[in-house]
Amino acid sequence: MIALIWAEDQNGLIGKQGQLPWHLPADMRRFKTLTTGHHVVMGRKTFMGFKRPLPRRTNWVLSQQSDLVLPSDVHRLSNVAEIQTLAAVHPNEPIFVIGGAVVFEAVLPVADYLYRTRINASFEGDTWMPAVDYTQWQLVHQQIGTVDEKNQYPYEFDDFRRR
Ligand SMILES: NC(=O)c1ccc[n+]([C@@H]2O[C@H](COP(=O)([O-])OP(=O)(O)OC[C@H]3O[C@@H](n4cnc5c(N)ncnc54)[C@H](OP(=O)(O)O)[C@@H]3O)[C@@H](O)[C@H]2O)c1
Secondary structure, three states, rough: EEEEEEEEEOEEEEEOOEEEOOHHHHHHHHHHHHOOEEEEEEHHHHOOOOOOOOOOOOOEEEOOOOOOOOOEEEEEOOHHHHHHHHHHHHOOOOOEEEHHHHHHHHHHHOEEEEEEEEEEEOOOEEEOOOOOOOOHEEEHHHHHHHHOOOOOOOEEEEEEOOO
């Protein structure tokens, strides 16, 4: 199963100068809970925004650069078909595709599941989620986030399965 997981603001914004535009620890916690122990696939630019590979996950970086230098515990995939092969080799495990926008656009047509965090606020940035045709997706779970001193924006977690 190929699952996209991302957080967007009310305008579909997802990135700012290689980083997330907001600080929302509850979303980071959910991301960690869902993805730990699993395969995570990310674009080369998203990987470059990390200080290190995501711990306790198998990190895969999507890049067309065959000479890309990566840490020894990080693997490269060169196209979407290779993500599908990875999913076929691990039929009982989710393969989490964690962004960014270019990767989401490429993988959306073959995704089975979406984990979306919607932050009901507006931020500044430079990278947006590609358009998702939600008529093709069924909302299977929704959880409204708790706003507190550490999580200052209204937010919700929405899970979709392909119809
Ligand atoms: N809010 C969120 O949930 C979230 C999640 C992730 C990232 N982000 C944000 O998104 C931004 C980065 O996104 P981005 O769209 O600029 O870059 P990106 O998708 O992370 O990376 C783009 C790169 O990935 C490789 N790539 C993408 N599609 C490919 C394909 N089909 N086949 C082979 N390689 C492919 C290419 O690398 P090469 O050029 O090396 O070939 C491409 O230049 C950052 O600001 C980040 O913080 C936000």
